[in-house]
Amino acid sequence: MKNETKFLKKAQLKDYVLIFLGIILTAASIVYIFTPNRLAAGGAQGIALVVNHLTGINSGLLMILINGMLFITAFMILGTSFGAKTLFSSLGLSFVVFIMEKYLYYGPLTDNPMLATIFGSALMGMGVGIILNRNASIGGTSLIGKIISKFTYLDQVNCIVATDILVTLFSMVVFGIEIGLYQLLSVYLTGEIINKVIDGITYRREVMIISGKRELIMKYLINDMKKGATLLNGRGGFTGKDTEIILTILTRRDFIKLKLFIRKVDPQAFISVNIVAEVSSAATESPLVKINHS
Structure with missing residues (x-):
């Protein structure tokens, strides 16, 4: 029990360290790139940027006020289901932006809008x-999306995207159409990169192999490449004969290595490849598992 508690505390500390790293990266993009170039990629940052342009109030301070008001509203409407991490990340981002703008700002990294x-x-x-x-x-439009989806039939993600687009269109009125088009492009690019980070930049390959040299390929996979594999029972649609299909999960580099080996030992082998975004470590717990499909 004591070891379990220690493990949970260590995992929690790791979470907060990584969240803080994410806050630093996000705050740097806002302070040193987006704000100086008047780019508002949605969220509380976009609202703060527009208000900052119209009033001159520090955008970091505005983000603190906006996220604070959104949190109070969300707590009243949605309850306390957000958790401490969301409170830490959203208010932490606003605070770090405020510190960077007030004490650590030395000019934009670039004044080229495309860059x-x-x-x-x-x-x-x-x-x-x-x-x-x-x-x-990070709060902002994600909280607005949660609130809107509670009272409508709209999906939360669609609510967030719609809110970001509205913020972008509003900023387009203030900064002009050309800047607004860059902002729309930024919303799209940011979303794509977020998905890449969440899913993992290095996707795995799910490889299925049908070959008459099955035992040789299995031996190479397990003994030489040190990879796990599963044998699936199948039946040829044309021949009607029973066969075993090799299933394994590989990185791109390992797949190329295996493909070259298969070409040498069995040029007639059939190989099917699917991209896999996430793999559980339990899948490779045993080097060889046979599964019978009825």
Whole structure:
């Protein structure tokens, strides 16, 4: 029990360290790229940027006020289901933006709008992706999406996207159509990078092999490549003969290595490949598992 508690505390500490890393990356994209180039990629940052342009109030302070009001509203409507991580990440982001703008700002990284759109989106996408991977949220439109979806039949993700687009259109009125088009591009790029970070940049390959040299390929997989594999029972549709299909999960590099070996030992082998976004370690617990399908 004591070891379990220690493990949970260590895991929790790791979560907060990674969330803080995500906050730093996201705040840097806002302070050093987006705000100087008047790019508002939705969220509380987009609202704060527009208000900052109209009033001159520090955008970090505005983000603290916006997220604070959204949290109070969300707590009243949705209850306390957000968790401490979301509170830490959203208010922490606003605070770090405030500190960077007030004490650590030395000018924009670039004043080219296209470069700002691409690299700002990459930086923000990585930061937000890391935060979401630790089961937290940066607040802003994600909270608005939660509130709207509670009272409508709309999906929460669609609510978030719709809110971001509305913020972008509002900023387009303030900053002009050209900047608005860059902002729309940034919303898209940021979303794509967030998905890449969440799913994992290095996808795995699910490889299925039908070959007359099955035992040789299995031996190479297990003994030489040190990879796990599963044998599935199948039946040829044309021949009607029973056969065994090799199923394994490999990285791109390992798949190329295996494919070259199969070409040498059995050029007639059939290979099917699917991209896999996530793999459980339990799948490779045993080096060889036979599964019978009825």
